[in-house]
Amino acid sequence: xxxxxxxxxxxxxxxxxxxxxxxxxxxxxxxxxxxxxxxxxxxxxxxxxxxxxxxxxxxxxxxxxxxxxxxxxxxxxxxxxxxxxxxxxxxxxxxxxxxxxxxxxxxxxxxxxxxxxxxxxxxxxxxxxxxxxxxxxxxxxxxxxxxxxxxxxxxxxxxxxxxxxxxxxxxxxxxxxxxxxxxxxxxxxxxxxxxxxxxxxxxxxxxxxxxxxxxxxxxxxxxxxxxxxxxxxxxxxxxxxxxxxxxxxxxxxxxxxxxxxxxxxxxxxxxxxxxxxxxxxxxxxxxxxxxxxxxxxxxxxxxxxxxxxxxxxxxxxxxxxxxxxxx
Numbered sequence: 001x002x003x004x005x006x007x008x009x010x011x012x013x014x015x016x017x018x019x020x021x022x023x024x025x026x027x028x029x030x031x032x033x034x035x036x037x038x039x040x041x042x043x044x045x046x047x048x049x050x051x052x053x054x055x056x057x058x059x060x061x062x063x064x065x066x067x068x069x070x071x072x073x074x075x076x077x078x079x080x081x082x083x084x085x086x087x088x089x090x091x092x093x094x095x096x097x098x099x100x101x102x103x104x105x106x107x108x109x110x111x112x113x114x115x116x117x118x119x120x121x122x123x124x125x126x127x128x129x130x131x132x133x134x135x136x137x138x139x140x141x142x143x144x145x146x147x148x149x150x151x152x153x154x155x156x157x158x159x160x161x162x163x164x165x166x167x168x169x170x171x172x173x174x175x176x177x178x179x180x181x182x183x184x185x186x187x188x189x190x191x192x193x194x195x196x197x198x199x200x201x202x203x204x205x206x207x208x209x210x211x212x213x214x215x216x217x218x219x220x221x222x223x224x225x226x227x228x229x230x231x232x233x234x235x236x237x238x239x240x241x242x243x244x245x246x247x248x249x250x251x252x253x254x255x256x257x258x259x260x261x262x263x264x265x266x267x268x269x270x271x272x273x274x275x276x277x278x279x280x281x282x283x284x285x286x287x288x289x290x291x292x293x294x295x296x297x298x299x300x301x302x303x304x305x306x307x308x309x310x311x312x313x314x315x316x317x318x319x320x321x322x323x324x325x326x327x
Contacts (some may be wrong), residue, residue: 124165
């Protein structure tokens with residue numbers, strides 16, 4: 001029988017209205033800015049939660065409830081979503097630091113988010129490899145139903161891998177007794193695949209962080225795959241008139257588990273075209289088919305064109321809780 005327990009967390013996704021992606025572990029109710037230790041200031045953490053309900057309270061009510069003052073940015077974020085002209089570093093900082101808070105269970109417990117795809121074998125149960133975040137990345141909110149995940153050509157895939165081991169119960173029959181024990185279990189390797197082809201790999205880890213480089217690709221499917229191996233010992237003890245015999249048999253199992261996400265590779269380069277007119281004026285035309293926030297037209301940076309897209313950050317609610325599955 002499996003016993004399930006839930007633990008509150010919070011994961012961020014920065015969203016591109018464009019959204020900048022934040023994935024992290026906090027809770028279904030975001031922590032009060034300034035109270036968490038996640039590498040951010042009170043002002044920075046206050047701007048993260050664009051996915052939450054804006055239940056505004058006044059400065060006086062805040063002071064009475066918490067016995068503390070809050071900053072102007074904190075107060076503003078309590079009543080509305082704050083957007084940015086460029087992807088804020090806060091999203092990546094929160095995600096990177098919260099990733100270190102992920103803890104796997106022991107050999108008898110599997111920890112996983114509710115949306116994880118769990119797999120069972122003979123001895124390996126509730127096994128999963130789940131994508132935590134790809135960085136840098138931004139979720140585009142282009143139109144109804146169209147929300148591509150843009151990732152950089154060079155970045156890092158972070159994931160969470162866990163499983164539990166089912167040890168068969170011992171048994172007795174006549175003069176024979178069978179006992180099982182676990183001798184070894186591990187995640188042997190973690191691989192990152194692009195459209196089924198392995199492009200990077202790392203040693204086994206419950207929390208792999210794999211650097212990748214993708215060249216000359218427009219869109220693809222990234223797959224995080226983990227190889228799990230367990231080894232059990234079966235001891236058979238037989239009593240006879242002339243003594244006791246002990247036979248030992250080892251059983252092994254290897255299982256691959258994976259998780260995939262569809263992504264679009266965002267190349268910052270753009271096509272530019274120049275023109276000169278008879279009156280001496282010059283013109284430039286710049287083409288970039290993906291959403292863009294702006295262009296700098298001169299080396300000094302004093303001539304710029306600004307687009308209409310804005311960025312905001314919000315948590316990924318798929319990671320609001322972690323489930324503990326055990327025997």
